[in-house]
Amino acid sequence: xxxxxxxxxxxxxxxxxxxxxxxxxxxxxxxxxxxxxxxxxxxxxxxxxxxxxxxxxxxxxxxxxxxxxxxxxxxxxxxxxxxxxxxxxxxxxxxxxxxxxxxxxxxxxxxxxxxxxxxxxxxxxxxxxxxxxxxxxxxxxxxxxxxxxxxxxxxxxxxxxxxxxxxxxxxxxxxxxxxxxxxxxxxxxxxxxxxxxxxxxxxxxxxxxxxxxxxxxxxxxxxxxxxxxxxxxxxxxxxxxxxxxxxxxxxxxxxxxxxxxxxxxxxxxxxxxxxxxxxxxxxxxxxxxxxxxxxxxxxxxxxxxxxxxxxxxxxxxxxxxxxxxxxxxxxxxx
Amino acid sequence: xxxxxxxxxxxxxxxxxxxxxxxxxxxxxxxxxxxxxxxxxxxxxxxxxxxxxxxxxxxxxxxxxxxxxxxxxxxxxxxxxxxxxxxxxxxxxxxxxxxxxxxxxxxxxxxxxxxxxxxxxxxxxxxxxxxxxxxxxxxxxxxxxxxxxxxxxxxxxxxxxxxxxxxxxxxxxxxxxxxxxxxxxxxxxxxxxxxxxxxxxxxxxxxxxxxxxxxxxxxxxxxxxxxxxxxxxxxxxxxxxxxxxxxxxxxxxxxxxxxxxxxxxxxxxxxxxxxxxxxxxxxxxxxxxxxxxxxxxxxxxxxxxxxxxxxxxxxxxxxxxxxxxxxxxxxxxx
DNA sequence: CCATACAATGGGACCGGTTCCATGAAGGGG
DNA sequence: CCCCTTCATGGAACCGGTCCCATTGTATGG
Numbered sequence: 119x120x121x122x123x124x125x126x127x128x129x130x131x132x133x134x135x136x137x138x139x140x141x142x143x144x145x146x147x148x149x150x151x152x153x154x155x156x157x158x159x160x161x162x163x164x165x166x167x168x169x170x171x172x173x174x175x176x177x178x179x180x181x182x183x184x185x186x187x188x189x190x191x192x193x194x195x196x197x198x199x200x201x202x203x204x205x206x207x208x209x210x211x212x213x214x215x216x217x218x219x220x221x222x223x224x225x226x227x228x229x230x231x232x233x234x235x236x237x238x239x240x241x242x243x244x245x246x247x248x249x250x251x252x253x254x255x256x257x258x259x260x261x262x263x264x265x266x267x268x269x270x271x272x273x274x275x276x277x278x279x280x281x282x283x284x285x286x287x288x289x290x291x292x293x294x295x296x297x298x299x300x301x302x303x304x305x306x307x308x309x310x311x312x313x314x315x316x317x318x319x320x321x322x323x324x325x326x327x328x329x330x331x332x333x334x335x336x337x338x339x340x341x342x343x344x345x346x347x348x349x350x351x352x353x354x355x356x357x358x359x360x361x362x363x364x365x366x367x368x369x370x371x372x373x374x375x376x377x378x379x380x381x382x383x384x385x386x387x388x389x390x391x392x393x394x395x396x397x398x399x400x401x402x403x404x405x406x407x408x409x410x411x412x413x414x415x416x417x418x419x420x421x422x423x424x425x426x427x428x429x430x431x432x433x434x435x436x437x438x439x440x441x442x443x444x445x446x447x448x449x450x451x452x
Numbered sequence: 453x454x455x456x457x458x459x460x461x462x463x464x465x466x467x468x469x470x471x472x473x474x475x476x477x478x479x480x481x482x483x484x485x486x487x488x489x490x491x492x493x494x495x496x497x498x499x500x501x502x503x504x505x506x507x508x509x510x511x512x513x514x515x516x517x518x519x520x521x522x523x524x525x526x527x528x529x530x531x532x533x534x535x536x537x538x539x540x541x542x543x544x545x546x547x548x549x550x551x552x553x554x555x556x557x558x559x560x561x562x563x564x565x566x567x568x569x570x571x572x573x574x575x576x577x578x579x580x581x582x583x584x585x586x587x588x589x590x591x592x593x594x595x596x597x598x599x600x601x602x603x604x605x606x607x608x609x610x611x612x613x614x615x616x617x618x619x620x621x622x623x624x625x626x627x628x629x630x631x632x633x634x635x636x637x638x639x640x641x642x643x644x645x646x647x648x649x650x651x652x653x654x655x656x657x658x659x660x661x662x663x664x665x666x667x668x669x670x671x672x673x674x675x676x677x678x679x680x681x682x683x684x685x686x687x688x689x690x691x692x693x694x695x696x697x698x699x700x701x702x703x704x705x706x707x708x709x710x711x712x713x714x715x716x717x718x719x720x721x722x723x724x725x726x727x728x729x730x731x732x733x734x735x736x737x738x739x740x741x742x743x744x745x746x747x748x749x750x751x752x753x754x755x756x757x758x759x760x761x762x763x764x765x766x767x768x769x770x771x772x773x774x775x776x777x778x779x780x781x782x783x784x785x786x
Numbered sequence: 787c788c789a790t791a792c793a794a795t796g797g798g799a800c801c802g803g804t805t806c807c808a809t810g811a812a813g814g815g816g
Numbered sequence: 817c818c819c820c821t822t823c824a825t826g827g828a829a830c831c832g833g834t835c836c837c838a839t840t841g842t843a844t845g846g
Contacts, residue, residue, distance in 0.1 A: 461796095466795075466796080467795060467796035467797060468796080468797075469795070469796060469797070470794085470795060470796075473794095473795090479793095480793060480794060480795090481794075481795090482793085482794060482795090485794080485795085504801090506801095507800095507801050507802065507803085508800080508801055509801085510801070567802090
């Protein structure tokens with residue numbers, strides 16, 4: 119069916135080994151021979167079979183990405199960075215979108231095998247003990263992104279600091295009663311980041327001598343709708359917050375919606391901060407914590423490829439810079 | 453390194469052929485032998501090498517998806533449908549995100565080869581003559597999604613009808629001067645859909661005996677920002693439109709922004725329709741044309757797999773249902 | 787009881803590359 | 817001029833599966 123290396127060898131009048139040497143830019147090939155082989159390759163429009171190559175080399179030239187909820191724009195941004203960098207390095211990317219616990223289990227059970235892929239990038243899912251064990255037993259180079267495990271290389275943003283700077287910004291503006299709205303921490307597909315951001319938030323409040331009563335911490339699944347409800351509930355109190363820190367832009371959008379439904383205006387009656395700096399944040403004029411999403415994918419691939427090619431691992435934890443983007447959703451309290 | 457079929461055969465005391473038969477659920481294997489082989493497989497935690505399998509079978513069990521601008525939520529929704537369906541069928545998915553003309557050329561040059569993948573799904577890119585030729589020469593089963601070519605199987609929504617029903621809705625509300633804002637039609641990475649929607653829009657206007665002067669058609673690149681500018685320009689006229697049909701929700705969001713900047717309120721001073729029914733449309737209360745994005749990915753994979761497995765191709769053009777979702781951004785003119 | 791058919795099985799050839807080793811030719815030094 | 821090294825090269829072996837064919841053993845029918 120397809121053209122093989124033997125066809126090229128025949129046409130060029132050389133052995134198969136020589137064609138292989140030319141293909142792989144090996145030395146010890148006579149320039150004239152090389153030219154003949156290259157001509158034959160061009161003539162036949164020959165491209166070596168990646169499958170045969172993989173089998174022979176015992177390498178797949180493929181990297182798998184496991185990520186939950188492709189629906190979230192932040193996940194997509196990371197994926198874009200991963201895709202671009204892998205493509206540039208000549209690796210194939212296979213994608214595993216995890217939206218259920220079953221899928222998560224299946225993926226971690228079947229995927230970490232050297233005969234399937236050369237490396238693994240896990241986005242926003244912190245491996246369980248059993249998952250870690252599988253990964254380590256397989257010996258596959260693995261990099262986590264926006265996920266944590268003491269014993270694995272990872273690219274993360276400083277979520278604690280992110281929660282802190284959002285809170286500090288509001289405190290500096292003069293707010294005293296500040297609420298927090300974030301994700302449920304320990305569901306099977308939970309993002310760990312929300313919990314860390316809450317931690318940073320609490321720390322900043324404590325440093326400023328401010329209390330965070332339980333009614334000012336709203337936890338719910340990651341949806342605009344749920345965040346809107348939580349905000350309305352929080353505002354329906356004799357001492358409502360004058361500002362709310364959200365664990366994501368999506369949730370902040372929900373809070374804006376809830377405030378508007380209550381006839382409150384932002385930032386006059388309520389200040390709101392988000393997290394991620396998605397396009398929507400710009401759109402809504404949301405003050406938010408910006409993190410380099412695309413770049414996190416790029417770095418993860420760079421580190422993974424270094425490991426695959428036997429380079430030094432370096433420090434396991436690589437922390438990326440974050441910054442506060444101030445827009446129209448925050449102001450001093452009334 | 454890894455366990456091979458020979459190890460299993462040795463442990464079970466059978467030949468390699470027998471192990472292969474057991475693995476592939478062939479008949480003509482003694483139940484007792486099968487049990488011994490299965491026990492050995494379990495004992496060794498053996499998983500056959502996909503690479504070796506691919507080489508031997510001359511099938512890659514892999515499908516490639518080419519899609520432009522992973523940033524667009526509509527593209528991601530389609531990808532989700534594709535990923536889910538392929539995973540269920542046991543195929544690997546490799547993703548090619550196209551954001552530049554160079555990448556588009558590279559992808560269409562290198563990818564359509566039977567030794568790389570078993571099939572191709574092309575999203576939102578209508579192949580050029582040369583690209584078509586490559587695809588056909590490769591003999592690779594291919595399905596287009598949201599893209600057009602007379603001679604290729606495709607899953608599309610009726611964009612002409614979409615443009616028409618958006619316009620008809622506004623006409624029925626009593627609008628007479630209706631504008632349109634959409635994408636540049638013929639750039640290398642352009643979406644063809646915008647042009648078709650404009651066509652449907654024009655048809656509806658003509659049927660109602662309404663004119664569409666050139667100043668009421670704004671064409672620009674696919675960004676909120678650009679759409680906002682176009683809208684402001686359009687409104688800055690002695691006879692501004694009372695409604696604007698947009699070729700996407702993203703652009704409609706820009707129009708809303710532009711209107712708000714001009715101090716106009718929607719829908720009192722201006723009605724706006726979008727296209728796609730993204731989450732953001734719900735958020736903004738946007739009247740929009742809804743199309744089954746996720747489902748388009750599912751169907752594309754189903755059709756592709758049918759073709760790969762030698763089933764009937766059926767009608768090349770499969771049209772998906774669309775519908776108008778009416779929200780708060782449209783009302784009768786003042 | 788023997789000829790025949792058929793089910794179960796082992797193992798060689800093959801898929802298309804890479805790698806290594808043996809061979810021959812060319813070149814350099816004494 | 818001969819010996820030894822070095823370079824270019826062909827081809828066998830291998831990667832780990834699948835498939836087909838030959839062989840063996842058993843059941844069936846005459």
